[in-house]
Amino acid sequence: MDADVTLRVNGTGHQLAVDTRTTVLDLLREHLDLTGAKKGCDHGQCGACTVLVDGRRVNACLLLAVACDGAEVTTIEGLDHPLQDLFVAHDAFQCGYCTPGQICSAVGMLDEPGTDQLDGDAIRENMSGNLCRCGAYPNIVTAIAEAHG
Numbered sequence: 789m790d791a792d793v794t795l796r797v798n799g800t801g802h803q804l805a806v807d808t809r810t811t812v813l814d815l816l817r818e819h820l821d822l823t824g825a826k827k828g829c830d831h832g833q834c835g836a837c838t839v840l841v842d843g844r845r846v847n848a849c850l851l852l853a854v855a856c857d858g859a860e861v862t863t864i865e866g867l868d869h870p871l872q873d874l875f876v877a878h879d880a881f882q883c884g885y886c887t888p889g890q891i892c893s894a895v896g897m898l899d900e901p902g903t904d905q906l907d908g909d910a911i912r913e914n915m916s917g918n919l920c921r922c923g924a925y926p927n928i929v930t931a932i933a934e935a936h937g
């Protein structure tokens with residue numbers, strides 16, 4: 789069964805008829821050709837699909853598009869944040885597969901209540917939902933720490 793969904797993605801309005809089982813991740817990748825958010829596990833376990841919905845970080849593979857009617861979605865393609873340059877400056881990636889999710893997740897995390905005091909352990913804890921199979925964690929934490937500072 790299809791349903792109409794209206795949402796804004798990276799500042800552009802869209803109205804689509806999608807199968808009610810369509811996730812936000814599939815809507816972005818398959819319907820809007822925004823392939824920055826990656827499908828790693830498709831089960832909410834890796835964070836590669838992280839995007840911002842109304843400013844909050846979410847696993848797009850777990851969220852149905854019909855539940856986001858009227859929402860503002862920001863993907864890595866629409867993000868303009870100092871953390872992007874800091875990831876480059878600190879070499880915070882290798883293959884890059886997890887990187888869009890890492891950056892979207894960190895941007896959302898930095899806006900969450902209780903994150904005004906963040907040391908390395910707190911960053912690792914707050915980012916524990918975003919896995920990196922290349923093991924770029926030390927440089928990811930360094931980049932986020934500098935963005936926070």
Ligand code: FES
Binds near residue numbers: 830834835847849
């Ligand atoms: Fe969504 Fe892994 S693809 S958490």
Ligand code: FES
Binds near residue numbers: 884885886887921922
């Ligand atoms: Fe390769 Fe993180 S940079 S998975």
